[in-house]
Amino acid sequence: MSVRHALLALLSEGPKYGLQLRAEFEARTGEVWPLNVGQVYTTLQRLERDGLIESEDTVEAGPQKGFQITTEGARELAEWLRTPPDLTSPPRDELVIKILVALRVPGTDVHEVIQVHRRYVVELMQQWTRLKDDESASDLHLALVIDAELFRLDAVVRWLDSADGRLHRAALDPPAPPAPATAPRLRRVGVRR
Amino acid sequence: MSLLELRGVSKVYGSGPSEVRALRGVDLSVDAGSMVAVMGPSGSGKSSLLTVAGGLERPTDGAVRIEGADLAGMSRAGLARLRRRTVGYVFQNYNLLPGLTAVENVALPLELDGTPAKAARSSALTALDELGLSDRADGYPADLSGGERQRVAIARAIVGERRLLLADEPSGALDSANGEAVMRLLHAACKRGVAAVVVTHDAQLASWADRVLFLRDGRVADQTAPLPGPDSLLTPGPNR
Numbered sequence: 001m002s003v004r005h006a007l008l009a010l011l012s013e014g015p016k017y018g019l020q021l022r023a024e025f026e027a028r029t030g031e032v033w034p035l036n037v038g039q040v041y042t043t044l045q046r047l048e049r050d051g052l053i054e055s056e057d058t059v060e061a062g063p064q065k066g067f068q069i070t071t072e073g074a075r076e077l078a079e080w081l082r083t084p085p086d087l088t089s090p091p092r093d094e095l096v097i098k099i100l101v102a103l104r105v106p107g108t109d110v111h112e113v114i115q116v117h118r119r120y121v122v123e124l125m126q127q128w129t130r131l132k133d134d135e136s137a138s139d140l141h142l143a144l145v146i147d148a149e150l151f152r153l154d155a156v157v158r159w160l161d162s163a164d165g166r167l168h169r170a171a172l173d174p175p176a177p178p179a180p181a182t183a184p185r186l187r188r189v190g191v192r193r
Numbered sequence: 194m195s196l197l198e199l200r201g202v203s204k205v206y207g208s209g210p211s212e213v214r215a216l217r218g219v220d221l222s223v224d225a226g227s228m229v230a231v232m233g234p235s236g237s238g239k240s241s242l243l244t245v246a247g248g249l250e251r252p253t254d255g256a257v258r259i260e261g262a263d264l265a266g267m268s269r270a271g272l273a274r275l276r277r278r279t280v281g282y283v284f285q286n287y288n289l290l291p292g293l294t295a296v297e298n299v300a301l302p303l304e305l306d307g308t309p310a311k312a313a314r315s316s317a318l319t320a321l322d323e324l325g326l327s328d329r330a331d332g333y334p335a336d337l338s339g340g341e342r343q344r345v346a347i348a349r350a351i352v353g354e355r356r357l358l359l360a361d362e363p364s365g366a367l368d369s370a371n372g373e374a375v376m377r378l379l380h381a382a383c384k385r386g387v388a389a390v391v392v393t394h395d396a397q398l399a400s401w402a403d404r405v406l407f408l409r410d411g412r413v414a415d416q417t418a419p420l421p422g423p424d425s426l427l428t429p430g431p432n433r
Contacts, residue, residue, distance in 0.1 A: 115415050118407070122405050
């Protein structure tokens with residue numbers, strides 16, 4: 001989450017004070033991402049240093065000091081909005097690693113491990129759905145944040161279901177072991193080179 | 194008292210080499226006003242659980258009670274009456290009669306149970322109105338969208354004094370917005386006191402339930418813990 005660009009986005013609506021920016025940031029993210037006031041002022045100082053925002057010169061630093069976005073800041077914001085995040089390489093997913101490791105630990109039932117994680121993720125989804133039912137009708141930003149989280153967790157459950165099924169099928173019909181002649185043949189190819 | 198109770202329920206189809214044990218000693222209690230979701234892979238016994246719970250099939254072993262009444266002690270006619278009056282079913286493919294309008298589809302179970310046509314139509318219109326479909330009451334299923342058809346099916350399931358709702362993949366054929374709308378309606382019915390069992394492989398759908406059961410090879414392998422308070426997700430934790 002880029003606090004820097006979120007603050008630029010809020011300032012693109014018009015000049016604002018630091019405390020106002022903090023309150024609006026939390027409201028726009030459905031209060032799911034709390035932000036401390038120190039973080040707001042540090043980020044504002046850096047944005048001003050980089051020429052992306054400017055402050056009222058006549059007012060001392062503090063809650064009454066107003067900020068506004070510069071032309072350079074608006075250009076930076078427009079570019080950031082249209083730059084896709086880097087999704088090219090898979091993240092180091094702790095859950096995937098745990099399931100892969102469980103396959104190698106003697107005496108461990110990988111299906112039981114999968115179910116522990118499946119239950120936990122579904123319980124989390126129940127909590128998000130309850131929040132959506134209670135709050136999201138009146139808060140569009142919160143509804144969007146909750147939907148994103150539910151789709152992300154849903155993908156985790158789907159992967160666990162898929163892994164569960166794939167491991168069951170593999171146990172019933174184990175893959176053929178590699179042919180023993182493979183390694184020497186490769187070695188001969190290597191020698192020729 | 195639980196509205197629906199299953200104790201040690203088993204269901205076996207066929208015999209000998211072709212025997213299939215669909216359910217093995219399932220215990221389940223669903224109180225009025227609560228929704229239970231049942232998840233599990235294909236062949237885990239989800240649909241069998243629903244048909245046995247709703248009295249559409251008798252269990253091979255164990256007891257099914259609806260509002261305290263043991264289904265095993267009921268005559269065929271008594272069971273049919275209980276199904277018409279107390280239990281509503283929602284299926285993935287809606288199961289609406291194509292030659293009847295929306296309101297006629299919803300009124301049908303009441304008329305079959307002896308309610309005069311005029312009173313049945315009035316109750317059906319009320320149920321459709323509650324689901325935001327009063328302006329589609331005279332439309333035929335073919336003229337309705339998938340989401341509207343499923344809402345008609347839900348109206349048919351809750352019309353009258355039904356107290357137990359059994360749903361099999363109720364949003365399976367719908368997009369996510371219509372699927373959410375269907376689950377909101379089922380959830381709202383539960384808030385009014387209906388008990389519901391929803392069978393699904395979809396975790397987003399299951400997450401509307403108060404409790405989720407995980408079936409595996411006909412057994413309840415696991416279930417979720419009771420939900421914590423509503424603010425639990427908004428309390429900053431170590432990862433936030």
